[in-house]
Amino acid sequence: MxxxxxxxxxxxxxxxxxxxxxxxxxxxxxxxxxxxxxxLVGLVGGTPQQMLEKGLAAIGGMGRxxxxxxxxxxxxxxxxxKKPEEGANTNPELVGAVIxxxxxxxxxxxxxxxxxxxxxxxxxxxxxxxxxxxxxxxxMIPGNDQSKYRxxxxxxxxxLKTVDVHELFLDSDVVINLPVLKHHGGARMTCALKNMxxxxxxxxFWHRTDLQQCIGEFSVVRKPDLCIADANTxxxxxxxxxxxxxxxxxxxMQIISTDPVAVDAAGAKILGREASDIPYIGIAxxxxxxxxxxxxxxxxxxxx
Amino acid sequence: MKRRIxxxxxxxxxxxxxxxxxxxxxxxxxxxxxxxxxxxxxMPPMAAWIAGGVTVWALVTAGLLLVSLLIGRFYCGWLCxxxxxxxxxxxxxxxxKLPVRKISLALHWRLGxxxxxxxxxxxxxxxxxxxxxxxxxxxxLRGVLLPALATxxxxxxxxxxxxxxxxxxxxxxxxxxxWSLFFFALLYLLSRRYPRAWCxxxxxxxxxxxxxxxxxxxxPAPQDNCPVCRVCDRQCPVLSMDKGIVDSQRCIGCLExxxxxxxxxxxxxxxxxxxxxxxxxxxxxxxxxxxxGSGGMAGLLAGLGGAHWFVSADPAAADVAVPPGAGSRDDYxxxxxxxxxxxAVCPTGVLRPAGIDHETAMLFRPILDFKKSYCSYECIxxxxxxxxxxIDLHPLADKKRIRVGSAKLDKEICIPFKNxxxxxxxxxxxxxxxxxxxxxxxxxxxxLKPELCIGCGHCEMVCPTQPRKSIWxxxxxxxxxxxxxxxxxxxxxxxxxxxxxxx
Numbered sequence: 001m002x003x004x005x006x007x008x009x010x011x012x013x014x015x016x017x018x019x020x021x022x023x024x025x026x027x028x029x030x031x032x033x034x035x036x037x038x039x040l041v042g043l044v045g046g047t048p049q050q051m052l053e054k055g056l057a058a059i060g061g062m063g064r065x066x067x068x069x070x071x072x073x074x075x076x077x078x079x080x081x082k083k084p085e086e087g088a089n090t091n092p093e094l095v096g097a098v099i100x101x102x103x104x105x106x107x108x109x110x111x112x113x114x115x116x117x118x119x120x121x122x123x124x125x126x127x128x129x130x131x132x133x134x135x136x137x138x139x140m141i142p143g144n145d146q147s148k149y150r151x152x153x154x155x156x157x158x159x160l161k162t163v164d165v166h167e168l169f170l171d172s173d174v175v176i177n178l179p180v181l182k183h184h185g186g187a188r189m190t191c192a193l194k195n196m197x198x199x200x201x202x203x204x205f206w207h208r209t210d211l212q213q214c215i216g217e218f219s220v221v222r223k224p225d226l227c228i229a230d231a232n233t234x235x236x237x238x239x240x241x242x243x244x245x246x247x248x249x250x251x252x253m254q255i256i257s258t259d260p261v262a263v264d265a266a267g268a269k270i271l272g273r274e275a276s277d278i279p280y281i282g283i284a285x286x287x288x289x290x291x292x293x294x295x296x297x298x299x300x301x302x303x304x
Numbered sequence: 305m306k307r308r309i310x311x312x313x314x315x316x317x318x319x320x321x322x323x324x325x326x327x328x329x330x331x332x333x334x335x336x337x338x339x340x341x342x343x344x345x346x347m348p349p350m351a352a353w354i355a356g357g358v359t360v361w362a363l364v365t366a367g368l369l370l371v372s373l374l375i376g377r378f379y380c381g382w383l384c385x386x387x388x389x390x391x392x393x394x395x396x397x398x399x400x401k402l403p404v405r406k407i408s409l410a411l412h413w414r415l416g417x418x419x420x421x422x423x424x425x426x427x428x429x430x431x432x433x434x435x436x437x438x439x440x441x442x443x444x445l446r447g448v449l450l451p452a453l454a455t456x457x458x459x460x461x462x463x464x465x466x467x468x469x470x471x472x473x474x475x476x477x478x479x480x481x482x483w484s485l486f487f488f489a490l491l492y493l494l495s496r497r498y499p500r501a502w503c504x505x506x507x508x509x510x511x512x513x514x515x516x517x518x519x520x521x522x523x524p525a526p527q528d529n530c531p532v533c534r535v536c537d538r539q540c541p542v543l544s545m546d547k548g549i550v551d552s553q554r555c556i557g558c559l560e561x562x563x564x565x566x567x568x569x570x571x572x573x574x575x576x577x578x579x580x581x582x583x584x585x586x587x588x589x590x591x592x593x594x595x596x597g598s599g600g601m602a603g604l605l606a607g608l609g610g611a612h613w614f615v616s617a618d619p620a621a622a623d624v625a626v627p628p629g630a631g632s633r634d635d636y637x638x639x640x641x642x643x644x645x646x647x648a649v650c651p652t653g654v655l656r657p658a659g660i661d662h663e664t665a666m667l668f669r670p671i672l673d674f675k676k677s678y679c680s681y682e683c684i685x686x687x688x689x690x691x692x693x694x695i696d697l698h699p700l701a702d703k704k705r706i707r708v709g710s711a712k713l714d715k716e717i718c719i720p721f722k723n724x725x726x727x728x729x730x731x732x733x734x735x736x737x738x739x740x741x742x743x744x745x746x747x748x749x750x751x752l753k754p755e756l757c758i759g760c761g762h763c764e765m766v767c768p769t770q771p772r773k774s775i776w777x778x779x780x781x782x783x784x785x786x787x788x789x790x791x792x793x794x795x796x797x798x799x800x801x802x803x804x805x806x807x
Contacts, residue, residue, distance in 0.1 A: 044804065044805050045803070081680065081681070081682050118680065119651050121466075121467055121472065122651065142466060184732070185731040185740055185748065186726055186727055186748065187726060188726070188748065203766075204766070207719065207768040208719060208770070209725075211725065211726045212726050233797060236798075238737050243735075243736065243737050244790050244795040245795050245797045246796060247795075248798065249798040250798070250800070251803060252803065265807075269806040269807045270807075279726070301805050303804075
């Protein structure tokens with residue numbers, strides 16, 4: 001078998017296998033809003049690890065998403081050469097805790113990467129995420145190798161018709177989106193949907209063409225199996241990079257859901273905005289990738 | 305018979321070359337190893353002294369000079385990687401039994417070149433870098449050797465070696481790379497016929513060491529029992545012997561004669577205890593030295609005026625940004641010797657040696673190229689390695705406020721203005737939020753706070769408009785101090801009182 005053929009078949013097989021998992025959240029959302037696990041868990045007041053533990057238990061445990069011997073991509077935000085206390089990247093302790101949970105659920109291999117904005121070595125090291133991932137048993141992969149990005153068609157897109165996507169995002173059995181909630185000068189807010197800009201190659205095209213439309217449309221390429229949004233120290237201005245810790249608010253929150261659109265809608269509220277203020281949330285919702293009206297969802301709130 | 309000295313010398317040369325590779329690779333940037341290494345040469349520290357920056361590391365250089373006063377050209381024979389390269393070529397020729405010849409330039413001419421170069425450097429023309437071997441060494445390392453090593457390591461490590469600077473080094477097909485390839489290929493060919501051709505002709509560091517060697521305490525010399533068999537005339541790797549008499553302008557202090565002399569006549573002898581027979585310098589008298597020196601000076605001073613006129617006359621001159629710490633463009637181009645050390649260690653690759661796309665005085669001098677990359681806010685690597693102080697080392701907090709240029713915005717082609725779409729690529733990456741997004745109706749548009757801009761070029765690099773960027777850095781000839789982007793009162797994280805889930 002040729003390598004190309006092997007890869008193509010691999011993708012086909014992987015996609016087929018993934019279908020049931022990808023469809024699960026719809027099934028829950030549409031059929032039984034009042035039975036089974038909640039659509040979205042909001043947590044406040046605990047440490048990131050405490051909130052992760054309770055939140056995962058509430059949503060059905062990591063075992064609901066990760067099965068034995070699967071490969072898992074955990075995608076935090078590692079975009080900036082900033083220290084953990086500067087709040088520009090996902091909390092490294094949370095990243096480590098998620099990886100431990102994933103491995104406990106029986107995953108064969110956990111990968112972590114981001115196509116960073118600052119130099120990737122600086123970002124990986126100074127964010128503390130590389131150390132946390134390695135200590136937890138995961139594997140950090142550089143995101144700067146263009147040959148690892150594969151051109152994909154985007155179904156139903158009017159603007160982002162094709163996009164070069166990292167193979168780990170496409171080929172891993174499970175994808176866990178692990179964003180940090182921040183103000184964002186360009187996109188207005190960054191959380192679950194915007195965090196996916198770190199798995200694609202050509203960000204210039206998005207900015208040049210229609211940033212909001214591209215972020216919204218990219219969500220159809222693959223819906224993450226689980227989103228865990230870090231809203232512990234929330235950057236409320238000068239985002240996404242931040243100038244000093246004065247840009248941060250200690251909110252001690254976390255949002256866990258299978259629906260990235262719902263996560264972003266909840267995140268917008270934490271920033272004092274509404275989902276309708278952030279155009280890409282509505283775009284992804286219209287494409288059927290999630291629900292931006294939190295009142296129609298089963299939300300479980302946990303306060304520490 | 306076992307030959308220990310050549311093997312020992314080869315080992316020393318290999319080790320020094322490895323040390324050179326290690327420091328240029330960049331992982332040790334910021335450690336004292338760099339200053340120690342830079343001190344182990346002559347021209348780069350001297351360039352720093354002329355520019356006024358004497359540090360405690362000058363002691364290393366002083367030590368090197370003292371060693372030269374003790375046993376002659378230790379640096380040339382045992383350390384210098386460029387000398388090593390010529391020895392490899394000459395050894396090859398010896399194995400193939402190719403004819404070898406002497407080549408030389410009388411010491412007074414060499415001294416003239418040296419004095420002229422030093423005066424020119426002190427007066428502000430960066431001639432020194434073009435003729436000193438250290439710059440050539442740095443250029444081949446940056447352009448050819450490190451990328452080659454990096455490629456090899458990338459293949460062999462198969463992605464396991466992630467956090468070394470080395471895996472990020474790639475070939476750059478620029479003029480400096482081609483020049484250094486050409487220079488070292490030519491030097492190889494020359495050295496096969498004329499051993500140590502570079503050392504014997506031009507090398508200004510070599511000139512200094514030759515002069516010191518003239519007064520060195522110890523020197524290899526035959527005893528009276530020398531039967532004048534002339535074995536040494538053929539065996540000396542640099543052909544410095546004539547009937548057993550050492551030409552101290554040519555001798556590199558390799559000490560191989562101590563072993564290969566069949567009658568063991570050679571020894572390291574004190575120049576001042578007993579009369580050592582050395583060859584007279586070929587025709588160099590004090591008068592000629594002075595004449596050549598002053599002639600060199602006069603010629604150069606005449607050229608300098610022209611060079612300065614050339615530098616300042618070029619209308620495109622303002623279009624080049626130089627690294628933070630350089631102070632001003634003019635200071636930078638007169639102090640930099642073009643060794644490419646900073647280019648090799650720059651983590652973002654924003655530094656590149658200028659080619660013919662810029663004015664002649666900048667040739668091979670590193671400049672900031674924001675087309676490809678940006679100057680990292682949290683980095684002072686270039687200043688930490690610069691051996692001449694052309695890039696002055698400032699503490700990181702100070703460096704973060706050095707303005708090397710100012711961002712300019714063209715609203716005619718900027719996406720939010722022109723297309724009424726969100727973009728914000730520039731504001732996203734701006735470390736000081738000098739460019740930040742503000743609402744204008746339903747639109748977020750970029751706004752500049754020029755007092756905060758440091759000219760890092762990240763906005764220019766990420767700006768997506770084509771073919772022209774709508775935000776770019778206009779370099780400053782004289783660097784400035786930007787306002788601090790930090791809040792006036794010590795910034796603290798806000799801890800909200802009534803913290804409840806808002807959904």
